[in-house]
Amino acid sequence: MAELILQDIRKSYGDTEVLKGVSRRIADGTFFTLLGPSGCGKTTLLRIIAGFVSPTQGTVHFGRDDITRVLPHERGVGMVFQDYALFPDKNVFDNVAYGLRARKLSSKEIQRKVPEYLEKVGLGGLESRLPAEMSGGQRQRVALARALVIEPRVLLMDEPLSNLDASLRVQMRDVIRSLQLETRTTTIFVTHDQEEALAMSDEIAVMKNGCIDQCGAPADVYRNPKTAxxxxxxxxxxxxxxxxxxxxxxxxxxxxxxxxxxxxxxxxxxxxxxxxxxxxxxxxxxxxxxxxxxxxxxxxxxxxxxxxxxxxxxxxxxxxxxxxxxxxxxxxxxxxxxxxxxxxxxxxxxxxxxxxxxx
Amino acid sequence: MNRFFPWGFLSVTALVFLAIFVAYPILGVLFRSFIGENGAFSLDGFETFLTRGKYLEALMNTVILGLIVTLTCTILGVFLAFVVARYDIPFANIVLLLPLSVLIIPELISAQSWVMVFGNNGLITNLFKALGLPFPRFYGWFGLIYVMTLTYYVHVFLAALAALRGFDHSLEEAGQSLGTAPFTTYFRVVFPTILPAVLASGLIVFTLVIGNFAISIALAQRVPLLSVMTYRSFISELGGNPTMQSTLATVSILLVSGVLFLQKRYLSKRNYQMVAGRSTPRIKLRGWKALLISGGAGLIIVLSLMPALVVLMGSFTVSRGPVMYWGQFTLEHYVRIWDFNLAVIGNSLKFASLATGLGVCFATLVSYLLVKKRSVFSPVLDYLLLLPLTISGTVLGIALAQGFNSGPIVLSGGLLMVLAMMVRRLPFGVRNASSNLHNISNSIEEASVSLGVPPVRTFFNVVLPLMAPGIAAAAILTWVTTVAELSASVVIYQAGQETLPIQIFRLISSDLMARASAFGVINMFIILVPVFFGIKVMKVRLFSS
The missing domain is CATH 2.40.50.140 (Nucleic acid-binding proteins)
Structure with missing residues (x-):
């Protein structure tokens, strides 16, 4: 867990500038939402933090560590994807244990931690299920447990609720938010759904054309919009x-x-x-x-x-x-x-x- | 961080491999066809080709044979697919064995078995002779069309069956509700929608026929054909003037490329999207119609599976020279193989397992690079992978033999054999291996990486298990075709490197059918084991894509 500092992040593909200098200091334990329409650069920014995209310019810091050039698998971030990205051939236990095994934890520790986190997301006892045998909401809970069990420095979520139906979406908001509050994990949440952003976040960054247009607490952004x-x-x-x-x-x-x-x-x-x-x-x-x-x-x-x-x-x-x-x-x-x-x-x-x- | 390593590096490696072992020899053939005897540019080769009657005749014969067999295969394949999809016939389960029969029975053995039935000393021929009846000469057009049709119609059958099964019955009902009679509906609604699939498979049959070597050389004694002529020119002119071999090979490459181009140009656009709907109910037939239709379908099936049976019987039959004593059984042929020819089996196993192993690894890697790690090298890689499709086995053999006999890279016969077998199957292997890859979302790999597993280990941990069914299919199909490979290896092999098909080919040429049969049975057995294992034990779906 750490403070996340973005400094003048720019990204261009050829002549197209997708990110035009984003700077932001996100305090430790904050639930930070990137809100914007498709094409505004929010997902690119998230992937830069994850390390899947390298910025053309600018730096990313976790606390004091400059991780701009650190490879994705060495960053220690947890990531939750829109399509869940569960390993279809592995059962729930092995999915959640995947990151722990990569960290060479003892099997005793894995046996203790996996059920603990499955319990947290409300899936206790479903260890041996395969992803195909679960509903969308359950799969997203597995993905959440899998990302949190490694105790990531930063949790990244890329439109994690957009594949769920309306009532499940509202329910999952609570699950995600209360888990985040419990673990105090710095979380970057990408969405185009303003309701989601307002309901869950400590802080919202409204993005437009590769820039952050306005940033602040949900109520503040709602009451005092600085632009039309x-x-x-x-x-x-x-x-x-x-x-x-x-x-x-x-x-x-x-x-x-x-x-x-x-x-x-x-x-x-x-x-x-x-x-x-x-x-x-x-x-x-x-x-x-x-x-x-x-x-x-x-x-x-x-x-x-x-x-x-x-x-x-x-x-x-x-x-x-x-x-x-x-x-x-x-x-x-x-x-x-x-x-x-x-x-x-x-x-x-x-x-x-x-x-x-x-x- | 270095984003070029490892995927970019591997792409370049694959590119270099294909450039050296596929592009270089093929370009060499094209190049040499424009080089005269004195080493300067000349069109002598093409002049000879166009002015000497026998070359043009061979070209004409090849095209005509291709057209006829395509037509007969289409009729047979569509008929059988129609019957299987529409009617409730008693032996529907056996029909599903048909595609397997094509896999298990190599073309050469199919040709051989029919020679044993209809040939000079054949079962039926002798029967007719005993009855005093005339029997048409089997060697030539009749035999070529007959055997090729029975060997290749399965391609059309599978394509048409898949199209018919995917057809939404509601469309047919819509047609009828709009006022056309059932039969008319069939022709106006059903037929046009399965036409693209049928035409595409027909073109495949056409390319297979014009590139065919095994059946042609066994049966086309009086009909000059391009592939046979190319082979002969290589055998007889070895060490002499390579212009004519290259010219013949070039003509063959142009012919196949032309067909492939046609297919890409016209057929890729005519791909109808069919909404998955209700399937057509099967009709139960009664009376003479039932007898006729199921009898016809049954006959096709029996004829398709017959070669395996004939060869099996032949391998246990007493023979003296070319004469078969049907009804008298012996194990002599197998004993001879045990005593003298175990090395042939060893060669086949050795070359085929090397080619399969290398081919599958290469196909797996390349399909992953092409689907998941596209880079500036990918389009070139795509094109290079199409190249083996444009050349027949014979031409590939000549290209490799000419390309690596002398010059900057010299390779030994054994290595060339493995290379030829591997390269021929590569495009199909890549297609098999990538069949599951498109369904694996990129985020799965990213999830693994973000959980702390580096990219290469992620490939092995996460991607490879999901690719496994496709890889298994690629492995089995590569094995099947490399064990049966004749046309390229017969050009390349040197003494001591005979494989089972080469040995069978030589025995057939000497008219020693019973001994050839024993080798044939062993050859089919070696093919059958992994196919059986794959389907029964590993549940591999060989014909899904």
């Missing part, structure tokens, strides 16, 4: 063009959004003065049109809605023609709203403003 991209990738967001008017007190600035005035925090100053407003659907209030809109309010009409039990999701078309996504939770008056109703939406004060160019 991050706001859309972590949670959903309405993005509407805004015009900067003036600086306010306590960092709350005033903007013109369509034909109303909205106050909110400026996350970053735009060089060209063009801004986008970020409004989370759950932060927008909606009511039947009873009067003309006042400050911070806009007029629109409900194009469609979906009743989803504890919440209701509205698709509102604003007077200007722009679409707005609004979510309400268990409010009696909004449940009376229907398709075609004219409504007033109030943007509120929780919205943020980011430079438009970053979108």
């Amino acid at each position: 991209y991050v706001s859309r990738f972590v949670g959903s967001a309405n993005l509407i063009e805004a015009e900067f008017l003036e600086h306010g007190l306590d960092g709350v600035d005033r903007y013109r959004v369509q034909d109303t005035l909205v106050a909110g925090r400026t996350m970053e100053v735009a060089a060209n003065g063009r801004y986008l407003m970020i409004a989370r659907p759950e932060n927008i209030k909606i009511r039947r049109k009873d009067s003309d809109p006042v400050g911070g309010e806009l007029e629109g009409r409900i194009a469609s809605f979906q009743f989803q039990g504890y919440r209701t999701s509205f698709h509102v078309v604003l007077k200007s023609g722009e679409d707005l996504h609004v979510e309400t939770v268990g409010e009696a008056e909004t449940s009376a709203l229907g398709r075609g109703d004219n409504v007033i939406v109030s943007i509120g004060e929780k919205c943020l403003f980011v430079p438009e160019a970053s979108a």
Whole structure:
């Protein structure tokens, strides 16, 4: 177990730059998630940490050890793969014991450790099963036990849940997170599923085009996205063009959004003065049109809605023609709203403003 | 860290090996066909080929024979596949032995056994003579077409059967529901979808026929054929002018390459994707139809397995010179082998096990490099591996003999024998060995490496066990073909290096059929043992790919 330090990692294939200088210090015991769409470089970064890809530039340190040039099999990382990568001809015991045997542990020790870790992942007693005889969730548990039993310095997980069905995925999140907390293993988790990232991580790095766009605790990244991209990738967001008017007190600035005035925090100053407003659907209030809109309010009409039990999701078309996504939770008056109703939406004060160019 | 070692290094090694032992001799043959007697560039060889009637006639005969046998094989193979897939016939299990019969009965022994039945002193010929009836001359077109058809139709049969079994019956029902009658449906819907498989196997038959040596030399006494002529020109002109041998070999290479090119060009595009669906229900036949169809299929099966039986009987039959005394039994032929010819069996075992061992190791390594460790060398390696497919055994033998008799590398006969046997089978060996490799995900190896096992040991720990079924199939099939190898080794061997097929070939040439039969039985036994062991004990699936 160790702190993981990435320093200016770059990787190019021919003319294509896949990673454009990633630097990050990941504290010992952190559950660190690389979140991003396919092609953003997150898997390449993970494979550089594992040693399967060598960076064009930059260094990887485990604590004080520079491991940039260390061969993969000498790095002491545990890795969990998307397709489980269990050895199909070996039973569960031999799969989990594989790394221990490579480390020349005594068979007594192996006999003690393998069942211990199988117990931890909830597979006690299935030692003699073959991978083909197990469900996807069980296989991923074996893969997890196999990676953890060697007590790796860093645990790497490459979209480990994407081959599982929805309910299993939620269940496996808990298994992985609680094991990680128990062993305090520094973990790098790659996913494109924001829900997974938010639910499991100590820290999230949102990646885009080979760079880390924003990094921070899940709640922080969700509440304070620094770019429009991050706001859309972590949670959903309405993005509407805004015009900067003036600086306010306590960092709350005033903007013109369509034909109303909205106050909110400026996350970053735009060089060209063009801004986008970020409004989370759950932060927008909606009511039947009873009067003309006042400050911070806009007029629109409900194009469609979906009743989803504890919440209701509205698709509102604003007077200007722009679409707005609004979510309400268990409010009696909004449940009376229907398709075609004219409504007033109030943007509120929780919205943020980011430079438009970053979108 | 050094990423070139070991895989890049091994790729280069494999490349160099193929370049020296496959590309160099074959290019040598092509090159020498343009060199005249005085050592300068000349087209004399091709001029002779095109102006002397006998060469052109041989070429024509070869192509015609190829076309006819392809046609007869297609008819026979498709018919049998159709019957087996569609109808509930009583001996369906025996049908599954057919592909085995082709493996176990070498071409030469097949030709020999039919000579023993229909030849000058044959069982049936003598029967007809005794009855005073005329019997058509077996040596020539009749014998060639007959024996080659019975030897090669299995290729079409297997391909057509696989295609028919993979056919989704719902499609046929869809055709019928759209208003075509069952029989019409069959021709409009079923036939076109199995056509690519049938055509592909037909082309394989064609290349096998034009490259065939064993059956041709035993039966084509009055019909000049390219392969026989190439062989003769090598035997008689050894040490003399190699231009004509090279020219003949070049023509043969061009012919086969042309066919392979055709196949790649036209057939690779016509590969229909069939969704796995319900298989066709088998129909139970009644009355005269049943008799006709199962009788026809039964006859084909009996004729396919007959050579083994004839040779077995012949090996125990008393003979004096070429005359067989059917009905009188003796162990004399086996005793003679025991007393004088154990070395022949030893040679066969020695060469074949060396060729199989080396060939399988090479095929395993190369298939792994080609599938899992692709590098800049891989495309070249791919192409070099195609080369052995373009040449017949005879031409390979000549290429190796010419290439390594003199010049920068000189190799002894024994080594060349092993090399020839190994190289001929290499493309198939690589295909067998890589059959499982595509299903092994790269992450399995990475998992092993990340758990602390270095790459080379990972290959042995994780990949090799998963490749094992394919490797076993490669080993058995390589063994089978190398033990039966004649066309290349008969060109290369020197005194004291006779193998079983060479000995059989010489005995047949001297018309000593009973003694040849005894060698034939031993040859088949040596082939059968590992095949039987592989299928029964190791459960190897030889015909899966």
